[in-house]
Amino acid sequence: xxxxxxxxxxxxxxxxxxxxxxxxxxxxxxxxxxxxxxxxxxxxxxxxxxxxxxxxxxxxxxxxxxxxxxxxxxxxxxxxxxxxxxxxxxxxxxxxxxxxxxxxxxxxxxxxxxxxxxxxxxxxxxxxxxxxxxxxxxxxxxxxxxxxxxxxxxxxxxxxxxxxxxxxxxxxxxxxxxxxxxxxxxxxxxxxxxxxxxxxxxxxxxxxxxxxxxxxxxxxxxxxxxxxxxxxxxx
Amino acid sequence: xxxxxxxxxxxxxxxxxxxxxxxxxxxxxxxxxxxxxxxxxxxxxxxxxxxxxxxxxxxxxxxxxxxxxxxxxxxxxxxxxxxxxxxxxxxxxxxxxxxxxxxxxxxxxxxxxxxxxxxxxxxxxxxxxxxxxxxxxxxxxxxxxxxxxxxxxxxxxxxxxxxxxxxxxxxxxxxxxxxxxxxxxxxxxxxxxxxxxxxxxxxxxxxxxxxxxxxxxxxxxxxxxxxxxxxxxxx
DNA sequence: GAGTGGTCTAGACCACAAT
DNA sequence: TTGTGGTCTAGACCACTCC
Numbered sequence: 001x002x003x004x005x006x007x008x009x010x011x012x013x014x015x016x017x018x019x020x021x022x023x024x025x026x027x028x029x030x031x032x033x034x035x036x037x038x039x040x041x042x043x044x045x046x047x048x049x050x051x052x053x054x055x056x057x058x059x060x061x062x063x064x065x066x067x068x069x070x071x072x073x074x075x076x077x078x079x080x081x082x083x084x085x086x087x088x089x090x091x092x093x094x095x096x097x098x099x100x101x102x103x104x105x106x107x108x109x110x111x112x113x114x115x116x117x118x119x120x121x122x123x124x125x126x127x128x129x130x131x132x133x134x135x136x137x138x139x140x141x142x143x144x145x146x147x148x149x150x151x152x153x154x155x156x157x158x159x160x161x162x163x164x165x166x167x168x169x170x171x172x173x174x175x176x177x178x179x180x181x182x183x184x185x186x187x188x189x190x191x192x193x194x195x196x197x198x199x200x201x202x203x204x205x206x207x208x209x210x211x212x213x214x215x216x217x218x219x220x221x222x223x224x225x226x227x228x229x230x231x232x233x234x235x
Numbered sequence: 236x237x238x239x240x241x242x243x244x245x246x247x248x249x250x251x252x253x254x255x256x257x258x259x260x261x262x263x264x265x266x267x268x269x270x271x272x273x274x275x276x277x278x279x280x281x282x283x284x285x286x287x288x289x290x291x292x293x294x295x296x297x298x299x300x301x302x303x304x305x306x307x308x309x310x311x312x313x314x315x316x317x318x319x320x321x322x323x324x325x326x327x328x329x330x331x332x333x334x335x336x337x338x339x340x341x342x343x344x345x346x347x348x349x350x351x352x353x354x355x356x357x358x359x360x361x362x363x364x365x366x367x368x369x370x371x372x373x374x375x376x377x378x379x380x381x382x383x384x385x386x387x388x389x390x391x392x393x394x395x396x397x398x399x400x401x402x403x404x405x406x407x408x409x410x411x412x413x414x415x416x417x418x419x420x421x422x423x424x425x426x427x428x429x430x431x432x433x434x435x436x437x438x439x440x441x442x443x444x445x446x447x448x449x450x451x452x453x454x455x456x457x458x459x460x461x462x463x464x465x466x467x468x469x470x
Numbered sequence: 471g472a473g474t475g476g477t478c479t480a481g482a483c484c485a486c487a488a489t
Numbered sequence: 490t491t492g493t494g495g496t497c498t499a500g501a502c503c504a505c506t507c508c
Contacts, residue, residue, distance in 0.1 A: 008496060034474060045498045050475080066475045067505030184419030184439045184461035202437040202461065204419045226419035226437065243477060269493060285494080301494045302487030370489045 009044045013052035016042070018061065018215075018234035021072055031069045032062070059211075060177075086166050087222075088145075091135045099137070102160050103194065110146070117209060118148050119216040127155040129165055132194045139195045140229060145220040151212055165218075173212035181210040184226060191223050203225045244279045248287035251277070256307055266304045267297070314372065321402045322378075326370045334372070337395045338429065339365035345381070352444060353383050354451040362390040364400055367429045374430045375464060380455040386447055400453075408447035415443040419461060426437035426458050437461045 020026040033041070038049045050094045053070055063073045070078040089099040108128045115122040127147040133140050145165050151173050158168050184202045192199040206222040255261045267273075270288065274281045288305055291297040298308045326333040343363045350357040362382040367374050380392045380400055386408050393403050419437045427434040441457040 010496080036474085045500090047478095047499090048497065050477090051496090053475090064475065065506080067473080067507075069474060069506090098253045179467070181465050182417060182439070183438045183465035202419045204417070230416050230418035232414070232416045245477080271493090280481090282480090282497095283478065285496090286477095288494090300487080301485065302492080304487090304493060450491065 009048050010052040010055070011041065013038065013042055013044070014056055017052065017056060019196075021061070026072050028072050028074050030072050032072065034037055034069065054158075086164055086170075087133050087141055088164050088167070090132055091140075096136045097134075099134040100161065100164065101132045102129070103133070104128065105134060105156060105160065107156065114146055114219070117216070117219045118146060120148060120150070125149065127137060127152070129155075129160065130194075131160055131165060133164075138228070140224060142191050142194050142223040143220060144223070145218055147218040148216055151215055151217040166220075169210070169217055173210075174219045175210060175217075177211040178208060179225075180206055182206050182231065187223060195223065195225050197225045197227070204231070206231070244277065244283050245287040245290075248273065248277055248279070248284055251290055252287065252291060253330070256296070259293075261307050263307050265307050265311050269304065269306065295393060304441045321399055321405070322368050322376055323399050323402070326368075328376075329370075331371045332369075334369040335396065335399060336367045336369070337364070339363065340391060340395065342391065349381055349454070352451070352454045353381060355383060355385075360384065362387070364390075364395065365429075366395055366400060368399075373463070375459060377426050377429050377458040378455060378460070379426075380453055382453040383451055386450055386452040389399075404445070404447075404452055408445075412444060412446040413439055417441050417466065422458060430458065430460050432460045432462070439464055439466070441466070 001050075017032065019025075020032070026032055035046050035049045035053065038053075039046045042049070042203040043071070051060060053064065057064045057070075060073055060076060063071045066070070088098045088100070107125050110118060110120055110122060110124055111125045112122045113128070115124065118126060120126060121125075121226050127149060129143075129145050129147070131143045133143065143165065147165075147169070149155070154172075155168075157163075158165075160168075183205050185205055186201075187195065187197070187199060187203040189199055191203065197203075204224045204226045206224075207219070208222065209219045210217045252261075252267065255267070261267055268276070270281050270284045273284045273288075277284070288297060288299065292299045292305075295308055298306045300306070310369060323333045324333070341363050342360050345353060345355055345359055345361045347357045349361070350359065353361060355361060362384060364378070364380050364382070366378045366380075368376040368378065378400065382400075382404070384390070387404060389407075390400075390403070394402075395403075418440050420440055421436075422430065422432070422434060422438040424434055426438065427436075430438070432438075439459045439461045441459075442454070444454045444456065445452045
């Protein structure tokens with residue numbers, strides 16, 4: 001009777017700690033209870049609590065100091081936040097007209113690879129959207145996005161004709177971290193069609209994972225025709 | 236007598252696994268010994284091995300499949316955009332062998348476009364180098380660089396077999412700012428040949444301008460075969 | 471010295487995959 | 490059925506910080 005197999009105990013401890021931080025019970029810089037105390041509270045062993053706290057520490061949610069205690073880490077201000085550009089804003093900044101088409105908005109079951117990238121249990125339900133963005137009437141980006149329901153439970157109820165998924169997520173989930181991969185690949189036929197491009201021409205693809213409060217908020221693949229798109233930046 | 240305090244056992248196990256991979260004893264895709272076997276080999280408990288393998292799995296060095304086994308993950312050729320790292324260091328960080336070939340090192344006259352990007356008068360003399368970088372013997376990057384003589388007057392006298400142009404420039408000119416553009420294009424025949432790739436396949440190109448001391452230090456175009464290269468970053 | 475995190479053990483049960 | 494990884498326990502010793 002010791003295990004609740006569905007959700008491992010160390011994850012429940014992590015969830016509890018995150019909830020305390022979420023709700024403001026534990027503030028930035030506060031010391032949180034020690035491993036022993038948390039172990040007693042949850043009726044688990046100290047090793048289990050240790051794993052939970054260690055992972056949260058790896059994720060920069062907590063800060064641990066040997067001999068001292070465990071503290072809620074300071075939220076880091078992201079001046080690089082501007083780098084997470086909203087395509088609508090970007091097009092507007094060029095003085096062009098932006099329009100988007102919602103092609104898909106649904107609940108799907110996460111396969112193993114997706115579940116891993118989203119940090120959810122394989123087979124669990126996640127949200128999925130496909131939006132095509134147009135610049136002056138020309139398709140410029142296919143946004144294929146999977147969203148963690150734990151972060152944005154109302155995702156399916158949004159009107160993505162008036163607000164891009166990115167803008168919505170930025171609003172409901174304070175951004176904590178981003179990682180991305182850029183590659184050039186040939187588009188799947190469905191993508192080529194949405195971009196009105198020949199499938200024989202390469203796409204410039206940005207795969208982006210955004211994190212918020214210790215969870216992965218969403219993973220998105222942004223497909224652009226290489227012939228009419230490039231990434232630029234400076235720092 | 237159980238602990239060697241200096242280096243925790245789980246780190247030693249990680250180091251051993253990494254060494255096996257780096258020396259090629261365990262190849263990409265190979266299954267490695269099970270937790271029980273490794274625990275016996277090292278005279279540690281299974282939990283200790285488990286932690287080592289779990290962390291390596293988190294780091295994408297290994298791939299674990301419940302019920303099946305633990306495998307060496309496919310090495311991705313990735314580059315970090317955010318830090319201007321030296322490609323030689325980057326390859327070394329992956330535990331691979333770096334080699335470079337100097338194809339060109341000369342003084343050229345800047346045409347109008349180049350002069351503008353370098354911030355020098357049109358028609359003035361600038362330095363030009365072309366270097367091909369190899370990872371484990373496979374060409375992975377063509378570095379086509381123009382350098383502002385005002386910033387690095389001794390550029391032509393360097394030995395770029397022992398030090399990459401990037402490393403040299405970072406040393407002589409404190410980096411002040413960077414701007415870049417990433418695009419996917421078909422390579423010119425000369426580039427395709429240096430990269431040993433078909434000219435019909437796209438390249439992932441990073442155009443980068445680095446500034447130092449209020450001047451443009453150099454502009455570089457870094458060409459990579461899209462099929463075996465991608466950019467990655469996080470913040 | 472008391473309290474904290476860092477690590478480790480020798481077992482155990484489970485879910486899952488391959489056979 | 491067998492072997493794998495995934496998780497958990499109830500202790501233990503250590504290094505470190507703080508008082």
